[in-house]
Amino acid sequence: MAVRFNTLCLLLLGLSGSVSARGLEIEGVWQQGATLIGRVEPQAQVTFAGRQVRTTGQGRFVIGLGRDAGTEAVVEVRSGGGELTRHTFAVKQRHYNIQRIDGVPARTVNPPPQSLQRIRRESALTRRARAGDLPREDFLQPFIWPLRGRITGVYGSQRYYNGEPRRPHYGIDIAAPTGTPVRAPAAGKVTLSHGDMYFSGGTLILDHGHGLSSTFIHLSEILVEPGQEVEQGQVIAAVGASGRATGPHLDWRMNWFEFRLDPQLVVGAMLPAAAPGRAAPP
Ligand SMILES: [Zn+2]
Structure with a gap:
């Protein structure tokens, strides 16, 4: 409302x-x-x-x-x-915070020259997976959280990795143990499944139709294949710490084509009752 x-x-x-x-x-x-x-x-x-x-x-x-x-x-x-x-x-302008993250693998902050080709290839795969304009109407569903846990990173933050400024953070980070099931926040079609990308590790992209997509990164396991259609709530992957990460968490991103969106604005507040480590409301 x-x-x-x-x-x-x-x-x-x-x-x-x-x-x-x-x-x-x-x-x-x-x-x-x-x-x-x-x-x-x-x-x-x-x-x-x-x-x-x-x-x-x-x-x-x-x-x-x-x-x-x-x-x-x-x-x-x-x-x-x-x-x-x-x-x-x-359009309301937002203020983004600064977040410093230390202890990520050095090669993910300053990639060696021999990795640049791989990085470019992988970002082209990601771009292509998000460029589709499928006639699916899944984007009309009210979205649900892919898992529950403590939010450790928000959309838009200016990021410093091991003290060095890098691109802003576009996803929402939810801390959870490795292996925690990740559920589809809305129905969709799998457009990318990659076991180990340079920065994002295990990476999965789900197309909700009309250019709206979800990307899940740092996964330890992916349970669906490109072209597969999934239902809202279906387990599609497992949490991991692959790529540029310091510990296990889910990083969930959303796009409208190349535009980066804030998943938290789509899904709304996580109910505190179900978030681990917090007291249930009376
Ligand atoms: Zn993240």
Whole structure:
């Protein structure tokens, strides 16, 4: 309900017009890292971030905002009658923290020259797996946590590894013992399964349709194969500490095509009752 309320606020502020009159409805808060679910009339065409956006038979679609998205976003809707409307939204800017992680394997902070080719090859595989635009509608499901545990890393943090600045952290880290089952947060199709990538170790990518995907890294075991379709809640992998990691945890990332999204904005709060090491609420 909070989501709807925020959309309503934007409407009241005049940043968007009335939903029915302007032919566009958006669920979600316009902020960096957000995943937004939209609806238009079934015949309408949607353009966002320079991309023609796939819509379902009911006019539903998904778009996403990257970590460093600018202050304004524009959704263009062409109605079935051919009329084009530009919808402009203000994007809330976030403040990201700094996180220092010491004790990761030195080769994962400063890769030797002979590893660069492998690293490039692997990042091309990952890019390709996230580039698909499948007509699946799994993105409409309410997402669930892939496992429960202490959150040790959040989306967007500026990271220093062994004291050296590196790219920001794009996932959410959940600490759990090696071997802990990882469940599909929503249904999807496996588009990448790799036992040992240079930085990310055991890596699995699940496509939820329309460009929305989940990536799970540092896995010790992967239980599904590329092309396989999985149900929400199905065990797909096991937690590990492979790649650039100091201990066993799940790193869950989400993408809308190349844009990095914040999984925590999609799945909501983890219920404290089920988080290990915390007291259950009365
Ligand atoms: Zn991580």
